[in-house]
Amino acid sequence: MxxxxxxxxxxxxxxxxxxKTKSGIVLPSSAKEQPQIAEVVAVGAGITEDEKKKDEIKVGDKVIFSKxxxxxxxxxEVEYxxxxxxxxxxxxx
Amino acid sequence: MxxxxxxxxxxxxxxxxxxKTKSGIVLPSSAKEQPQIAEVVAVGAGITEDEKKKDEIKVGDKVIFSKxxxxxxxxxEVEYxxxxxxxxxxxxx
Amino acid sequence: MxxxxxxxxxxxxxxxxxxKTKSGIVLPSSAKEQPQIAEVVAVGAGITEDEKKKDEIKVGDKVIFSKxxxxxxxxxEVEYxxxxxxxxxxxxx
Amino acid sequence: MxxxxxxxxxxxxxxxxxxKTKSGIVLPSSAKEQPQIAEVVAVGAGITEDEKKKDEIKVGDKVIFSKxxxxxxxxxEVEYxxxxxxxxxxxxx
Amino acid sequence: MxxxxxxxxxxxxxxxxxxKTKSGIVLPSSAKEQPQIAEVVAVGAGITEDEKKKDEIKVGDKVIFSKxxxxxxxxxEVEYxxxxxxxxxxxxx
Amino acid sequence: MxxxxxxxxxxxxxxxxxxKTKSGIVLPSSAKEQPQIAEVVAVGAGITEDEKKKDEIKVGDKVIFSKxxxxxxxxxEVEYxxxxxxxxxxxxx
Amino acid sequence: MxxxxxxxxxxxxxxxxxxKTKSGIVLPSSAKEQPQIAEVVAVGAGITEDEKKKDEIKVGDKVIFSKxxxxxxxxxEVEYxxxxxxxxxxxxx
Incomplete structure (x- = not known):
């Protein structure tokens, strides 16, 4: 990438x-602020070079974000x- | 979790x-900003690693929050x- | 509590x-931002542990607040x- | 008080x-942000204990404020x- | 004053x-944010006691301000x- | 001035x-936030006395600003x- | 320039x-906040003289920005x- x-x-x-798989995470379509699951593919320097933020997230993490x-x-051909x-x-x- | x-x-x-149980907390449905009771299941690092905020809340606490x-x-199958x-x-x- | x-x-x-009692405080119903009298029953740590705010208010105080x-x-069975x-x-x- | x-x-x-007295202060009713004259009867600690603000105003001062x-x-029986x-x-x- | x-x-x-006098300042009536000329008659302590602001303006100055x-x-009987x-x-x- | x-x-x-002169700067009339070219004739002390801002602009500079x-x-008789x-x-x- | x-x-x-070229970047026309690709031709001193920002971007970089x-x-005759x-x-x- x-x-x-x-x-x-x-x-x-x-x-x-x-x-609806037992261990999967299901996001109700009626959620007020529809969340989605995604995988992190790149992290900005404002995060990786900040002592407080750099441990919060890294490439490969699965995250929930606002749709x-x-x-x-x-x-x-890949959507990011x-x-x-x-x-x-x-x-x- | x-x-x-x-x-x-x-x-x-x-x-x-x-x-309406005597010792329970009843939240009136007509409250202006409808509050609800919930149990804390996870707390972000921005709270647990902050000297001022870390004592405010912990896993297992029952809390009142805005609905x-x-x-x-x-x-x-559990809603969070x-x-x-x-x-x-x-x-x- | x-x-x-x-x-x-x-x-x-x-x-x-x-x-309309002589020494009571009467709040006119037509006040622009209707105030009310209340008694303080609990104060957050953000106030009690702040040097500047901790003297402003304490449990038992009668206060005027925006309705x-x-x-x-x-x-x-008590409303707070x-x-x-x-x-x-x-x-x- | x-x-x-x-x-x-x-x-x-x-x-x-x-x-319309010669030495009085007359506030035009058509002023955009209608001001009024009042006398100060109490000043908050956030003012009296602030080095910069404490000299700005004191009890007894006549002030002009936004209506x-x-x-x-x-x-x-007195309105404040x-x-x-x-x-x-x-x-x- | x-x-x-x-x-x-x-x-x-x-x-x-x-x-329309040659050396006068004429303010077009169609200006987007109609400015006006005025003379300063009093300056607040927040200006006179601020190292950076005190030289910006003083009593007697002619100023342009938003109408x-x-x-x-x-x-x-004088409007301020x-x-x-x-x-x-x-x-x- | x-x-x-x-x-x-x-x-x-x-x-x-x-x-449309070759070396001139042409500002399209359909620009979203119509810019214009102007010459600087006076700069405020908040700029000339600020270490960071004083080198950004000076009297005589040609500038692009929001119309x-x-x-x-x-x-x-001159418009500024x-x-x-x-x-x-x-x-x- | x-x-x-x-x-x-x-x-x-x-x-x-x-x-639709295989290695090209295609920006869908239905994107909520339509992004575009551009080349940087000049960078302001507020960026080049800031320790944190100066490494983020430089002349010649290809960037994605909000349309x-x-x-x-x-x-x-060139649009910037x-x-x-x-x-x-x-x-x-």
Whole structure:
């Protein structure tokens, strides 16, 4: 991947989640602020070089983020989303 | 539970409150900013690693939060809500 | 009382004020931002542990607050309101 | 008077101003942000204990304030207004 | 003049400007944010006691200010306007 | 010129730009935030006395600024505009 | 190029991107906040002289920015856009 996000931004790739498997995470379609699962593919220097933020998130993490946050771009036929760290709610471990 | 909230966020699970028991807490449906009771299941590092905030809340606490705050997600058939610490009004002891 | 307000919040209980007694405080119903009298029942750590704020208010104080501020909750059949310190206008001595 | 304003607030009592006397201050009714004259009856600790603000205003001062600012209360049949220091425009000497 | 403006406020008195004299300053009536010329009659302590602001403006200066800024008052039959320093655009020398 | 802008303000005089000359700068009329070329005629002390800002702009510079920013005034039959430094986008060299 | 952007601004020149080449970056027309690719042609001193920002971006970088951000100008028949650093989402490497 050849996109370096600036500042506190993160590049993520949406993950398909099958509905209703026992151990899967199911996101209700009626959620007020529809969240989605994604994988982190790049983290901005404003995060990796900040003592407090650098441990919050790293490449490969699965994260929950607000569906309507960010800007979508397509690189080599793959769709990515550029979001701010503040739009990422949690890391799924 | 396998969700790690980022920053000042907290993962909570709503608690069913029976109405009108003598020692229970009853939340009037007409309250201007409808509050609800929930149990804390995970606390973000932005809280646990902050000298001032870390004593405010911990896993297992019963809390009152604004009903319309946060994002709902479902993990292993259980519904959780991710809220910011600022959306938690009080701890019920 | 078993509610611990978080941060700069205060739990108060409204006080009934008889209108027009000579020494009582009467709040005109037409006031632009309708104030009310209440008694402080719990004060958040964000106030009690702040050098500047801790002398402003304490449990037992009678206070004037903006009527539409805060969230109402009912505990053991008693109605309380959780407000921010900034919504309390004055202490009645 | 038994009202102690919190923070940067001030308790004032409106002063009747006779219109059109030569040395009086007349406030035009068509002023964009209708000002009024009042006397200061109590000053909050956020002002009296602040090196920069404590000399700006004191009990007994006649002040010009924005008419629509603040909250009106009645104590012992006297009407007072609780305003923020920022809503007081000038001291009339 | 007996009005002491608080904080960063300034008391000014509007100056009549004759239109179209060669050396006069003419303010077009169609200006987007209609400016006006005034003379400074009192300066708040928030300005006179601030190292950076005290040289910006002084009593007697002719200034250009936004027409719709401030509060108008009348003292001894003379109309004044109380504005904030930030509403004064320039000093005319 | 006898106008001293206050704070971070700058007095500029619009420059007529002939359209479509090879080396000229042409501003399309359909630009979203219509920019214009002007010459700087006076710079406020908030800029000239600030270590970081004083090298950004000086009297005589040709600048691009947002067309709808600022306040227009007329001095000695010449039209000037008073804008904030933040409304100046670039210096044309 | 003879335009020096002020402060945290950057001058960029849009790059034509052919749709659907395997290694090209394709920007879907339905993106919520339509991004575009551009080349950086000038960087403001507020960026080059800031320890934290100076490594984020430099002349020649290909960047993704929000389509509706900035001000368009034309110099010597070439169209440029002046944007703030905060409107640049990522650098394409």
């Amino acid at each position: 050849n996109i370096k996000p600036l500042g506190d931004r993160v590049v993520i790739k949406k993950v398909e989640v099958e509905e 309507y946050a960010g800007t979508e771009i397509k690189v080599d 989303t550029i979001v701010k760290l503040a739009d990422i709610l949690a890391v799924v471990q | 396998n969700i790690k909230p980022l920053g000042d966020r907290v993962v909570i699970k709503k608690v069913e409150v029976e109405e 319309y705050a946060g994002t709902e997600i479902k993990v292993d 809500t991710i809220v910011k610490l600022a959306d938690i009004l009080a701890v019920v002891q | 078993n509610i611990k307000p978080l941060g700069d919040r205060v739990v108060i209980k409204k006080v009934e004020v008889e209108e 539409y501020a805060g969230t109402e909750i009912k505990v053991d 309101t959780i407000v921010k310190l900034a919504d309390i206008l004055a202490v009645v001595q | 038994n009202i102690k304003p919190l923070g940067d607030r001030v308790v004032i009592k409106k002063v009747e101003v006779e219109e 629509y600012a603040g909250t009106e209360i009645k104590v012992d 207004t609780i305003v923020k220091l920022a809503d007081i425009l000038a001291v009339v000497q | 007996n009005i002491k403006p608080l904080g960063d406020r300034v008391v000014i008195k509007k100056v009549e400007v004759e239109e 719709y800024a401030g509060t108008e008052i009348k003292v001894d 306007t109380i504005v904030k320093l930030a509403d004064i655009l320039a000093v005319v020398q | 006898n106008i001293k802008p206050l704070g971070d303000r700058v007095v500029i005089k619009k420059v007529e730009v002939e359209e 709808y920013a600022g306040t227009e005034i007329k001095v000695d 505009t008073i804008v904030k430094l933040a409304d100046i986008l670039a210096v044309v060299q | 003879n335009i020096k952007p002020l402060g945290d601004r950057v001058v960029i020149k849009k790059v034509e991107v052919e749709e 509706y951000a900035g001000t368009e100008i034309k110099v010597d 856009t002046i944007v703030k650093l905060a409107d640049i989402l990522a650098v394409v490497q």
